[in-house]
Amino acid sequence: MKAWTALLAGVLFGLGLTLAGMTQPAVVLGFLDLAGAWNPRLVFVMAGAVVTTAIGYRWVWRGQRPWLDASFQLPAVRRIDGRLLLGAALFGIGWGIAGYCPGPALASLGAGLAPVFLLVAMMVLGWWLAARLPDRNADANEVKP
Amino acid sequence: MHPWLLSAIGGVLIGLSAVLLMGALGRIAGISGIAGGLVVGAGDRAWRIAFIVGLVAGPWLLQWWQGDSGIGLPQVRWPWMALAGLLVGFGTRLGGGCTSGHGVCGIARLSPRSLLATAVFVATSMATAFVMRHMLGGAGA
Numbered sequence: 001m002k003a004w005t006a007l008l009a010g011v012l013f014g015l016g017l018t019l020a021g022m023t024q025p026a027v028v029l030g031f032l033d034l035a036g037a038w039n040p041r042l043v044f045v046m047a048g049a050v051v052t053t054a055i056g057y058r059w060v061w062r063g064q065r066p067w068l069d070a071s072f073q074l075p076a077v078r079r080i081d082g083r084l085l086l087g088a089a090l091f092g093i094g095w096g097i098a099g100y101c102p103g104p105a106l107a108s109l110g111a112g113l114a115p116v117f118l119l120v121a122m123m124v125l126g127w128w129l130a131a132r133l134p135d136r137n138a139d140a141n142e143v144k145p
Numbered sequence: 146m147h148p149w150l151l152s153a154i155g156g157v158l159i160g161l162s163a164v165l166l167m168g169a170l171g172r173i174a175g176i177s178g179i180a181g182g183l184v185v186g187a188g189d190r191a192w193r194i195a196f197i198v199g200l201v202a203g204p205w206l207l208q209w210w211q212g213d214s215g216i217g218l219p220q221v222r223w224p225w226m227a228l229a230g231l232l233v234g235f236g237t238r239l240g241g242g243c244t245s246g247h248g249v250c251g252i253a254r255l256s257p258r259s260l261l262a263t264a265v266f267v268a269t270s271m272a273t274a275f276v277m278r279h280m281l282g283g284a285g286a
Contacts, residue, residue: 014203048156087240126234
């Protein structure tokens, strides 16, 4: 049941990304390039997603626990450190080069484009490499929002 | 339909996905966390794999439904794709999230870490897009 629900959530996410234009790097780079013919579409994606999530989260958190699991697993880390800032900065540079963040990169695999497979393979390598670094924040989760 | 409206509808679907994952499994819908967790051997593999299968199936459903998957072509040549992939993977693991985990779920929770991370990655991505397109002359395009 958990896996079927996750599958449905994945389909919703994949459909949403695609309708939003996030799987078109030309659209994404058109948003990131303020000095070009700026395309504001991503503002509408973020607004729709954040408002829906903010309202929905508060609704589901009224329950004591999730419908199919024992507890809500939310990041407990509060620390703002160099790791967070450097990681975000490097991610942004990668996003700005090619216009793929992780969701659209994975969702685009289905089109069978060789350069996208390369990008995803390197992304997986990046995840693996970063996980080799010591992490003071590793797997810290709390139970309730 | 106007592209902006389509984007807002897409955003709402992404939000519904995040709410479903939190409501049912108690999990943040951060793609780098979900997929990256498989790479580093986090537990609960089944739901992570199911989510990613669904993510790939989304555009396939559109292809079947409207004859267009909505997946666009890469805009830079393969060495740039390789470098971008490495930076995106390394950076999202180091920074603990990406556009979905920090940008959508984190901001929806009003997490100070996520608000700051999102500001940083949007700023560096915009600076990078500027350098790539206006200083390197659309490098690799």
